[in-house]
Each structure stands twice: as C-alpha cells, then as structure tokens.
Amino acid sequence: MEETLCERCKNELFSQANRKLCEKCAEQLFEKVKGFIAENPDNSIKEIAEQTEVEKKYIKKWIREGRLELMTPEAKKEREKALDFQKQFADLKETEQKEAQEPSQEKEKGRFHTRK
Numbered sequence: 001m002e003e004t005l006c007e008r009c010k011n012e013l014f015s016q017a018n019r020k021l022c023e024k025c026a027e028q029l030f031e032k033v034k035g036f037i038a039e040n041p042d043n044s045i046k047e048i049a050e051q052t053e054v055e056k057k058y059i060k061k062w063i064r065e066g067r068l069e070l071m072t073p074e075a076k077k078e079r080e081k082a083l084d085f086q087k088q089f090a091d092l093k094e095t096e097q098k099e100a101q102e103p104s105q106e107k108e109k110g111r112f113h114t115r116k
C-alpha cells in the first residue's frame, strides 16, 4: 500500500485516496477560511487563498461540497460544476440500471436507436 503523508503536518494518512490532508489539518484550514470569508465575503477565491495561505483547490472543494458559502460568480461556477457532475452521475446510473433491466437483444437495438 502506498504511504501518504499529510501535506501540512506530515502525519501519516491511512488508505485515503485523493486526500492530501489529515482530518485535523483539514478542519483547521477550513475554520480559517470560513472565518476569513465571514469577514470578507466579497473576496475572490484567489484572494482568500492568498490571505489565508490555504490552497485554492481546498477552498474550491469546500465550495463544491456546500460547506463554504461564497457569493462571488466564481464560487457560483464551482457550485454549478458540482451540480452538473452530480446530475451526470445520476443520469449515468439511471442508464446503467435501465440497460441492466433490458434483455440483451433489446440492448443491442437500443444502441443504434436515435432519439426523436
């Protein structure tokens, strides 16, 4: 198993793919950003990142997760992206389920069927 260390405190992270921060650091940074936004709601993600020294990718992630409420157009875009992704994922799941229910012959036909 690949060993991963927290980007911030260098503590070991256990089997958490796509995560670069330990729980503790993530919470600390989150609180820092949240506090900053409460006082500076109009700052851009870039400005927030610079002022709080928290990487933009984390700020964007929290916005997408709905944990940070930021009203700038940039943040709105991030939220829309997240919603789009969720929608696509839901659509995909639905398609998979439908295909699984259909008999295999029907499935082959369906593949070349164009929607009107």
Ligand SMILES: [Zn+2]
Pocket: 006, 007, 008, 009, 010, 011, 021, 022, 023, 024, 025, 026
């Ligand atoms: Zn850490």
